[in-house]
Amino acid sequence: MEKPAYFFILISILSLSTTTTCSLLNKTTDQESLIAFKSTIISDPWGILTKNWSANASICRWIGVSCSLNRQRVTALNFSGFSFKVIIPPAIGNLTFLASLDLSHNNFTSFLPNELSNLSRLELIDFRFNSLTGEISSFGNSLKLRVLNLGYNLLGGNIPYGIFNLSRTEKVDLTANNLEGGLPKDMCNGFSKLS
Ligand SMILES: *[C@@H]1O[C@H](CO)[C@@H](O)[C@H](O)[C@H]1NC(C)=O
Ligand SMILES: *[C@@H]1O[C@H](CO)[C@@H](O)[C@H](O)[C@H]1NC(C)=O
Ligand SMILES: *[C@@H]1O[C@H](CO)[C@@H](O)[C@H](O)[C@H]1NC(C)=O
Ligand SMILES: *[C@@H]1O[C@H](CO)[C@@H](O)[C@H](O)[C@H]1NC(C)=O
Numbered sequence: 482m483e484k485p486a487y488f489f490i491l492i493s494i495l496s497l498s499t500t501t502t503c504s505l506l507n508k509t510t511d512q513e514s515l516i517a518f519k520s521t522i523i524s525d526p527w528g529i530l531t532k533n534w535s536a537n538a539s540i541c542r543w544i545g546v547s548c549s550l551n552r553q554r555v556t557a558l559n560f561s562g563f564s565f566k567v568i569i570p571p572a573i574g575n576l577t578f579l580a581s582l583d584l585s586h587n588n589f590t591s592f593l594p595n596e597l598s599n600l601s602r603l604e605l606i607d608f609r610f611n612s613l614t615g616e617i618s619s620f621g622n623s624l625k626l627r628v629l630n631l632g633y634n635l636l637g638g639n640i641p642y643g644i645f646n647l648s649r650t651e652k653v654d655l656t657a658n659n660l661e662g663g664l665p666k667d668m669c670n671g672f673s674k675l676s
């Protein structure tokens with residue numbers, strides 16, 4: 482009966498590697514990412530950091546932060562209108578359960594960090610009305626977005642073809658940037674639902 486033994490070893494190796502991958506990022510690393518983010522905020526005119534983002538409260542109780550019920554992983558950030566003056570920190574790429582990222586109406590001034598392309602669950606990006614600079618190409622090809630709102634920033638470059646899930650794309654807003662090519666031409670056929 483050699484086959485079952487090999488099979489058992491194979492299963493053991495598979496579950497070992499799965500466990501290792503999953504334990505790398507967890508709710509503790511989510512907490513670290515948001516604390517790193519908080520520490521880089523230069524201006525907070527509404528006093529959100531002092532009034533609500535308490536260091537001894539779970540980040541899931543911070544206003545603008547949503548978590549999954551069972552695992553307590555961060556699934557959505559909505560800092561729209563908080564008027565934060567800050568860069569988008571690379572640590573955001575560690576929020577691997579993030580599905581929705583709304584940073585619209587703030588003073589984000591940075592380049593888009595390459596680490597954003599690590600967020601394979603991300604479906605919605607709203608960065609409208611900030612001062613983001615640099616190239617949209619840094620998103621890479623790994624995102625599969627439904628909504629991409631980048632309007633009213635200082636972004637340049639081309640939109641990479643691969644960042645949309647064409648069967649699901651609902652909204653793309655690139656108004657008032659310095660984009661060179663606009664949307665890739667061969668994408669137009671795929672967009673029937675665009676508003
Ligand atoms: C979360 O991950 C970190 C770093 O990978 C590890 O040190 C820590 O023990 C993990 N925490 C939990 C609750 O699994
Ligand atoms: C922050 O504000 C939200 C919404 O008002 C509230 O539910 C939450 O308990 C507050 N968190 C803390 C740590 O005060
Ligand atoms: C957080 O710490 C402050 C004092 O530092 C205390 O008043 C408050 O009750 C603590 N909140 C929690 C949720 O433990
Ligand atoms: C974020 O919050 C604002 C106002 O609080 C709301 O209008 C907007 O729809 C929210 N964004 C998302 C993606 O849910």
Ligand SMILES: *[C@@H]1O[C@H](CO)[C@@H](O)[C@H](O)[C@H]1NC(C)=O
Pocket residue numbers: 564565566586587588
């Ligand atoms: C951004 O910051 C400038 C000053 O640095 C301020 O005048 C402006 O109102 C801010 N914008 C937002 C949306 O908070």
Ligand SMILES: *[C@@H]1O[C@H](CO)[C@@H](O)[C@H](O)[C@H]1NC(C)=O
Pocket residue numbers: 505506510514517571572573575
């Ligand atoms: C992401 O998490 C890993 C594992 O905990 C850590 O080593 C790394 O420094 C984090 N990256 C950032 C940019 O915070």
Ligand SMILES: *[C@@H]1O[C@H](CO)[C@@H](O)[C@H](O)[C@H]1NC(C)=O
Pocket residue numbers: 574595596597598599
């Ligand atoms: C996250 O993104 C950075 C920069 O693109 C990359 O070097 C790193 O390998 C990525 N990490 C994971 C876990 O994919």
Ligand SMILES: *[C@@H]1O[C@H](CO)[C@@H](O)[C@H](O)[C@H]1NC(C)=O
Pocket residue numbers: 625646647648649
């Ligand atoms: C694209 O969206 C469809 C429909 O929701 C889904 O079945 C498919 O898995 C998605 N593809 C990727 C690569 O995310």
